[in-house]
């Protein structure tokens with residue numbers, strides 16, 4: 001009898017995978033777009049401080065408009081003119097700094113002329129400030145020669161990762177150098193590389209594992225060196241046999257005398273296998289206590305693609321200026337796993353792939369479970385965008401939602417053991433602020449499993465987002481009242 005594959009014990013769903021549209025397509029590089037818009041905040045933390053080049057000749061056709069420079073509207077973002085810089089940037093130039101707070105630096109993803117800082121449509125937050133660069137078609141990408149990372153100290157490796165602006169590419173966007181900066185006294189024993197890629201449709205991590213397995217294994221060794229541990233498990237859902245084979249082959253070929261133990265752990269196919277809590281449980285059986293970090297149970301989790309970018313940063317001194325995204329769905333003329341410059345607008349990506357079909361119904365940025373539907377394609381991708389779905393009418397369930405019928409399916413589906421049905425009922429009754437005891441603030445990661453199984457099509461994730469907003473507002477109000485009371 002075959003041993004069942006490891007998985008997490010509670011909840012989870014099996015949405016139709018739809019990965020066959022793109023999982024066999026080799027990574028393709030899109031030529032530089034006509035412009036990029038680089039959001040100042042593409043990470044967990046505060047927005048970048050911007051070093052905008054000085055105002056060029058006012059007769060020039062790319063003069064910076066003073067009205068586009070602002071700071072007070074965006075707390076934490078600082079815009080300042082640097083008089084000692086020219087108005088042109090080269091690909092890889094550092095154009096956003098982080099100051100002394102949590103953040104990630106930002107680099108020009110193309111060479112060209114800086115047009116200014118503008119409020120640009122963002123698929124998650126409405127509008128947000130971004131540096132806009134018009135691409136110079138003649139710009140040449142810098143040549144990067146590999147170095148032997150083993151000559152670097154742990155601090156030097158950390159510095160290279162920080163200088164490259166690497167953030168978690170799986171979606172969260174936490175600055176990687178900060179995640180690796182584990183507090184003294186924390187005892188780690190395991191690095192988990194997350195290659196589950198359980199979101200339907202999305203195949204970019206899959207292709208990176210197939211095509212860049214050597215770099216991922218070398219990147220794992222770099223991470224282990226920084227963390228001061230020797231064991232790494234790579235979790236991959238079993239629907240990617242070619243990725244599992246490529247990683248195993250890269251492990252076999254790598255130097256095995258350096259004391260590191262790296263192994264691939266094939267996992268059962270079940271959504272959300274790729275969430276940090278679930279992959280930790282699947283591989284080690286350990287459960288993160290609510291409100292604590294994974295390091296409290298001895299584990300650091302990194303996405304496989306982030307690990308490949310760590311390799312690029314440390315070995316090639318290459319900043320994070322491009323990424324592979326999956327562009328798919330039955331309403332795009334040509335699906336692809338596409339290497340694109342960060343900041344490229346979705347409209348240009350769609351045009352490059354031959355446009356959309358006549359029965360386009362919905363565009364989603366990210367996967368269908370956790371992504372965001374958008375109605376305007378004139379918005380850029382970010383460091384954390386894994387894909388864009390162009391869905392036709394047959395792929396979209398457009399039924400309106402009804403009242404809760406108390407079936408309990410969402411309770412069974414929730415991997416965190418929460419009560420999404422009750423959260424929804426409270427929110428609809430205008431009492432979202434009272435849902436804190438349901439544990440959504442610490443434990444819900446908006447995976448959408450509950451909404452997926454709901455026969456009444458209730459928008460449970462949207463209800464949860466609303467509840468979080470209302471809880472936040474209630475907390476702030478309480479703080480203000482407390483301050484007033486203390487002030488007499």
Ligand code: SF4
Nearest residue numbers: 414444446447448450
């Ligand atoms: S979205 Fe939140 S409440 Fe719903 S299943 Fe996922 S973790 Fe549970």
Ligand code: SF4
Nearest residue numbers: 404405407408410454
């Ligand atoms: S799955 Fe939907 S209908 Fe069933 S209990 Fe949950 S919210 Fe109610």
